[in-house]
Amino acid sequence: MSAITPEKWQILPQNFYQRVDTNLIARQLLGKLLVTKLNGIICAVRIVETEAYHGITDRASHAWGGRHTNRTSVMYQAGGLAYVYLCYGIHALFNVVTNTINVPHAILVRAGEPVAGIGTMARRTGKNERHISLTSGPGNLSKALGIQTAHTGKSLQGNTVWLADDGFTLSSRRIAATPRIGVDYAGEDALLPYRFIIRDHPYLSGRS
DNA sequence: CGACCGATCGTCT
DNA sequence: GACGATCGGTCGA
Numbered sequence: 001m002s003a004i005t006p007e008k009w010q011i012l013p014q015n016f017y018q019r020v021d022t023n024l025i026a027r028q029l030l031g032k033l034l035v036t037k038l039n040g041i042i043c044a045v046r047i048v049e050t051e052a053y054h055g056i057t058d059r060a061s062h063a064w065g066g067r068h069t070n071r072t073s074v075m076y077q078a079g080g081l082a083y084v085y086l087c088y089g090i091h092a093l094f095n096v097v098t099n100t101i102n103v104p105h106a107i108l109v110r111a112g113e114p115v116a117g118i119g120t121m122a123r124r125t126g127k128n129e130r131h132i133s134l135t136s137g138p139g140n141l142s143k144a145l146g147i148q149t150a151h152t153g154k155s156l157q158g159n160t161v162w163l164a165d166d167g168f169t170l171s172s173r174r175i176a177a178t179p180r181i182g183v184d185y186a187g188e189d190a191l192l193p194y195r196f197i198i199r200d201h202p203y204l205s206g207r208s
Numbered sequence: 209c210g211a212c213c214g215a216t217c218g219t220c221t
Numbered sequence: 222g223a224c225g226a227t228c229g230g231t232c233g234a
């Protein structure tokens with residue numbers, strides 16, 4: 001793995017997010033870094049699991065049927081923003097908004113492998129640095145990185161939360177697509193293969 | 209193992 | 222008033 005050298009990480013540009021193929025973007029996020037800088041402390045994970053949500057036509061999406069509420073309005077912005085919402089009253093789940101304005105697609109980041117700031121992440125969560133659940137699962141991941149609902153709407157070109165490329169590469173053989181987790185309410189849309197994982201990675205949440 | 213359950217609160221009906 | 226894009230614990234087979 002590469003050294004912890006944040007100054008060499010290339011921030012993913014706006015046009016990475018504003019493409020129309022959200023599944024492709026979700027797949028390309030595997031292996032990238034999700035980074036936070038809070039109170040001057042940098043934490044980062046390498047993304048190993050994502051889920052694409054296809055907006056208006058996707059029963060699993062908060063924007064299904066064109067639902068446009070205060071909470072979901074950020075998804076209707078052009079890609080490149082954070083969409084963070086509270087789940088079960090407890091967990092702040094982190095998504096990246098993709099696609100163009102008025103196309104409310106998003107990608108949930110579900111798990112990562114710790115890369116930087118591991119001590120801080122352990123302190124935030126009260127877990128051992130080496131425990132898998134430190135950054136596995138979307139609620140756990142946000143807690144470790146310090147991501148909160150107040151971060152919703154933030155630009156991913158800013159200096160609080162962003163995604164970056166450190167040169168890590170991944171062959172397509174190591175990537176798999178599966179149904180999404182926890183969306184049984186979505187009927188047959190729950191069966192769509194919109195969850196992307198690095199095969200057999202130890203930090204995956206749920207089943208492989 | 210798997211099934212179930214409680215926590216906890218913003219959002220939407 | 223009902224319900225989560227979850228998690229960690231318990232209980233029983």
